[in-house]
Amino acid sequence: MASECTGKRLFHHAGKSEWPELLNVTGEVAKTTIERENPSVTAYIIDEGAVVDTQFRCDRVWVRVNNNGVVTRIPKIG
Numbered sequence: 001m002a003s004e005c006t007g008k009r010l011f012h013h014a015g016k017s018e019w020p021e022l023l024n025v026t027g028e029v030a031k032t033t034i035e036r037e038n039p040s041v042t043a044y045i046i047d048e049g050a051v052v053d054t055q056f057r058c059d060r061v062w063v064r065v066n067n068n069g070v071v072t073r074i075p076k077i078g
Helices: 027-037
Strands: 042-047 060-065
Touching: 027 042, 027 060
Parallel strands: 042 060
Antiparallel strands: none
16 A cells, blocks of 8 residues: 555655554554654554544554553554
């Protein structure tokens, strides 16, 4: 899906598009890491069961966390 962003202004100088290494770290650590490694996106920490807008966006990463604030799904652009 990240390929949908290739060449778009927001993704022009972007870095990574997914972060599997952030599973089981805290949401705050994940957010900071994501935004540092790809300054074209904003990471949003949300509950793992939250209903979200499903429209694909090149500038957004959902960071899903459990009740302990730990990342439960691989954060990806979208």
